[in-house]
Every structure is written in structure tokens, then in C-alpha cells.
Amino acid sequence: MDQRRNVFFFHSKDETTIRQVDKLQSLAVEHGFKLVDNYEDANIIASIGGDGAFLQAVRKTGFRDDCLYFGISQKKQPYLYCDFQIDETDKMIEAMRNDQISVRKYPVIDITIDDTNRFHCLNEISIRSGIIKAFVIDLFIDDLHFETFRGDGLIISTPTGSSGYNKSVHGALVDPQMACMQVTELASLNNNTYRTLGSPFVLSSQRKLRLEVVQDGNTHPVIGLDNEALSIKHVKQFDIGINGKTVKTVKLKDNSFWQKVKRTFL
Template identity: 25%
Template sequence: MKHIGIFAKVQDPRCREVAGELLRWLRDRGFTPLLEERLSQYLGDDTGLKGAEIPARADLVVVLGGDGTLISVARLVGESEVPILGINLGSLGFLTEIPVSGLYEALELCLFKECKISQRMMLNVTLHRGGKEIGSYLALNDAVINKGAPAKIISLDALVDGLFLATFKADGLIIASPTGSTGYSLSANGPIVDPTIDCLLITPICSHTLTNRPIVVSADTEITVVLHSQMENVMLTLDGQVVVPLECGDEMRVSRAKHRTRLILSGESDYFTVLRTKLKWGER
């Protein structure tokens, strides 16, 4: 490994401070840092690149921030499948499980020895209107159709490989990956899924019926969700970060993406330990 991409939550002074230290550490050891341009400007460095240019040139990407920062970088890395080392400078750190105190130890393992990598399934999401595809997106956690209007529910049909599943009268519907099972889907009473399992989760949000429960389907299927409500402020939201306005009759199609997010893990922990310590799972 020679070229190391660096992304950070640039509005956070501590993230910028750590990024500056990391920049010097890498250059002192003969590595070539690839700084995202906004971070580069904050650090007074003139070598910055557009974020989308970094994955194709990097052998490894370091993300300084919280889970939200890592998720946005995961979508950016996309097809390149460059390994991502997430360093937690946020509040939860479920995905960015390595603390900042372990940054250089983890880096040395990646650069000079071997590191543990978790392959995470991503979602391929397409949006169709009037029989035509009008958008294509990647998501690590989830694709959500929900509404902004208060005190109103929306009507959504869900199909699995073209077979009718259900009509949901609800605040919305979440299609989540296994990684996303501990995100928004969990808050809507969806199941926790081991991230090494490939599957798709369908989780209604405040469904107006007692029988619409979350369901898990094969990752080999394609889920289609059709919006039937004529209402303003209905949106498709990807990973809680990318928002696309929807119209009545729009179709969202979700399937397993061809490419995966490769997360570098701490060798000192495992998924179930993180589940207990970060989300307090199983506590009484």
C-alpha cells in the first residue's frame, strides 16, 4: 500500500486536528496521502482532490469521524471496493469501531502486516417514473420511503420478485441491508441481522395495522415498492443522507449491489461485543 485516502468530518475541529497529525505521520514514512479537497483547504494543503477521485487512486481509505461520515464515504468508494478504516471521533461509533487512540496501531497493521476485513453487502436502488429509470443509487444501510406531512399516512405496495407482498398503510417503509438492521430499521422494531448474512429487510414505519410485521427476504430477490399516495413531501431517503422527492406512481426497486463495502475491523473486538457495548443489547 502506497496511496492513502483521508476523509474527515471537516466541521469538527478534533477531526481536523487528527487529520493534520495523520498527514504528517504518513508523509514521514514515505506514503502518499490523498486528501479530500475540503479537508485539504482546512489544513492549508494544496494537494486536495475531489472526493470522487480518491477511491480509484487509493489503496486504503481512512475515515475520521462518526458512522455518518463513514457511510457517506462507503457510497463514494462504491465500485472500487477500497478497504475503509473507520476511526471513531463521533458519538456512537458502531461502524467506526476503532477509537482514535488506536489509529496508528490499526494503520501499522494495515500497512505492514495483515488486518481483519468485514465484507458488507450494499444496496442497489433505482427509481422509476412513467416506465423510465430516473435515478440509480448505492446505499450501505437503507433506502426509505417516508413522508413529511404530519398526521397523514401513505399507501405503498411492496412486491418481491414481482410477487405481491402487501399494501402498507404507514408513515413509510424501510428496505435495509444487514448492516442497516441496527440503524433506522431497528428503531422501527426491525430484527438485528448478522452483517455477514446476505439478505434484505422490509420494515414498515408505524404501520396502521396489527399484522404488518417486518420480514426478511433473500438477497437474490428484487424488492419493488410502488407509491400510491398523491401527497406532497413524500421522499426517498438513502442512508439518511441523500433525499429524492417522489411522485404518485413512482417505483423504487432495491436489490443486492454487485460491489461490497470492505470495513477494516479492530482485531480486539467482534460484532456481538460491539452490539453489547455500543447498543447495550441484551442488558437487563
């Protein structure tokens, strides 16, 4: 942490949050950190809020892999990406002084839409029908035509994203130490014409996933990237993979992914 002293705070502009951030900024300066106004000059990007704010901070600052992301929550409830609560400044200082923090790397999914629009996501990309009609997608793993999906849509999640939307539709929880992506169906229709695997499956970082949308009038899907929606018409193809890019986060050593899962769900 000694060489990472330039801090950028990502937060909403309401009065309560501004007052809270002012205190954190004073504390940071007091302990030898430098405040910067441009996230491109930062070594540490601190998000204030919850997991949603953390995901927005990562997205709005370009999924930087050359800095550390630091999640600070405003509410006393379990979060995946936020190890610290905004009023627990003593805990933050003690953790830094006593080497109780560690850096964890989370894989990022890379998405290209119709060979032109490129995006990243830290949790998941969800692709759903935009009209009251089943979605038909030809799914390829590498160059193998694996199945033709018909249903409401698909979720492709990272390991950290496996505990979110993916879990709500009975996807598996995946250890974040594995660089992989999980494919989970939304209300698939299985009959004599359409047949899918019918269960979530996990692909390694070496695999490439290609989704070709069958052009039957349902070409304006609802596309979700983490907690942000895209509006792209006449989508024909998604190319999805893990390209080695990671997001580095500051975490407490005694607060692992599985400890958070237990605390949140059990």
C-alpha cells in the same frame, strides 16, 4: 495491506480536525503510505469522525468496491464502522504490524427510482409520508404482489443497518455475513381494507423488491439514504435489491459485529 499504500483522508474542514488529520498524515507517510488528493487514486479511504462521517465518505466517494474504507472516530464511544480512535495511533500501528486487522465485506442495497435515478446505501433506505396522511404502497417480491401497505412508511435495511433505524422500530438484528435486506414497517394500519404482514421480514440477495406508490396525492415522500435525504417529487416506483456490490472495511479481528452490538446495547 502491503499493496494498498495510497491513502485519501475524508474529513471536515474545522481547525481541530485539520490538526488531528495532519498528525495522522505524517504518521502514514512515516510508515510507508502515500497521501493522495483525489479519492479516485486511493487504495485506502480513511474517514475521520463517527459512523455518520464514514457513511458520507462511502457515499461521496462512490461506494467503491476496489478499495478499503477505514473508519477513525474522534470520540471515545462505540461505533459500528469505526474500530480506531483518533488519539490511539499506537494501537493503529500495532494492529498493522502484528496482523491484527482483517477486511470485511458489507453488502450494499441498490435502489432505482422510477427507472431513472439510481442510488446505493450501506445502512438503509427509508421511505416515509411527506404529508400528514397515510402512505399507500403496493409491495411486490419478485413479481408477486405480496401486500398493500398503508401507514407512515417503510425501512429497507442491510445487515449492518439493522442495528440502527431498523432496530429502533423493533426490526431484527441481522448478521452482516448474510447478504440480505430487511423490510420493516412504520406504523402500519391494519383493518378490513388494508392488511400487511405486521412484522419485519428478510429477503435474500436473490430477491427483488418493488414498491409502487399509490397515486392518491401523497407522491412526494421523504426518502432517506443512510444519513442523507433525497427530494424527488411525484415518485411512482422503487426497485430495490442486493446486486453483489460490497464495501470493504478495515476492522480489528477481535472486534466483530456482535461484540459491538453487545458493547452498545447490553
